[in-house]
Amino acid sequence: MSNEFVSRSLDEIRFWSRIMKEHSLFLKLGFRCEDTQLIQEADHFYHTFEQIEGKSHAFTELTDPEQIIRFNMEAHLAATHIWAFKRRVLGLIIQCKLPGGNNFPLLVDHTSREANYFRNRLEELNAGRLEPLPDAIIDENVFFLRIMADHAKFIGHLLDPSERQLVEQARNFSQDFDQLLFQAVDLSGMRPQSQTEPLLDQFLDQNRVSVVSLRDFKKTARDLIDACRIKSIIHPLLADHVFREAERFLYIIDMFEASLTRKQAAN
Known part of the structure; x- marks a missing residue:
């Protein structure tokens, strides 16, 4: 379990510290x-998470778990601080104290939800407290389905309006993921009766x-943006970020x- 704790901790930090670093850049560009x-x-915050990301690659699965516990606490503190920063920025935007900026309120809220997710994962890992599989399946999907729905909305709004076909595709994805999110919330509300293996498997x-x-779709959009083949105000890094x-x-x-497969085989 020690090796698994270390590998899972490093995986979370390597992924999410890069995401937090890029959020800092996107927010900066929108001010x-x-x-x-x-x-x-x-x-x-950009430099803070750049340092955390770099440090995470200096560790291996053989690193002392006690050292990783301390590293998780360091990353957790940084995630908490950037979460508070994002919520403060959101308040300023909603109160019309940053008129003319280019950060959508939903985008700032979106990035704060991801910061909160990151710090919660680190808390769970350090406490050795992981959700039971049925709960984790529903909760993770509720979280990520909303993230995907948001991405589709952002893409649709940042494409040039003349890119009508791509804008329509983004709108369709937004509607699709809104519906999937509502279904996931319904499944969540029916717990624990809804947590049968056939239902979760179909889900x-x-x-x-x-x-x-x-x-x-995101990969295609990213490649087209990189090749300057479509009109948009999407930063190439943002296109890769959502991908x-x-x-x-x-x-x-x-x-x-x-x-689920292992659990079914064990039964």
């Missing part, structure tokens, strides 16, 4: 030029199909399906 204090704070299968389609998060969701679905 007005006169928002110098907010820009400096975003820069600070994962259905979500996988839609996530693969959205992942492929990697879809890949992460598929990785988690794979792990859940493998766990």
